[in-house]
Amino acid sequence: MIPNSSHYAHCANVLRQSPLYADLSDTELHDIMAMFRHERRRKRDTSLASTETHQHLYVIIDGRAKASVYHPQTGREKVLFLLGPGDVFNVVSLLDAEQDWVLPHFW
Numbered sequence: 001m002i003p004n005s006s007h008y009a010h011c012a013n014v015l016r017q018s019p020l021y022a023d024l025s026d027t028e029l030h031d032i033m034a035m036f037r038h039e040r041r042r043k044r045d046t047s048l049a050s051t052e053t054h055q056h057l058y059v060i061i062d063g064r065a066k067a068s069v070y071h072p073q074t075g076r077e078k079v080l081f082l083l084g085p086g087d088v089f090n091v092v093s094l095l096d097a098e099q100d101w102v103l104p105h106f107w
Contacts, residue, residue, distance in 0.1 A: 003033075011033065012029060015029060018086030060085055060087045061086075062085060064083060067079070
């Protein structure tokens, strides 16, 4: 994300409130944000295809997402965790390059 992006200031403010990014200097935050890309997801969207989840780390800036799995026989959903602004997901899949079986849904 480039500093003159219309989303840059808002994203930087949200990241400063996240425990993961709160202690970074302005220079460090700028360097990290240079690697970010802003994406928008719709409400009730199954957010990510499993083929792309092992390639990126995701940070929620606005809204909420839930990470859940479905039982293969009953189809019942099990919510694993809820995410909000400043939360990060997909760290493990990014590190081991395996497909992620937990796909967040936005609401």
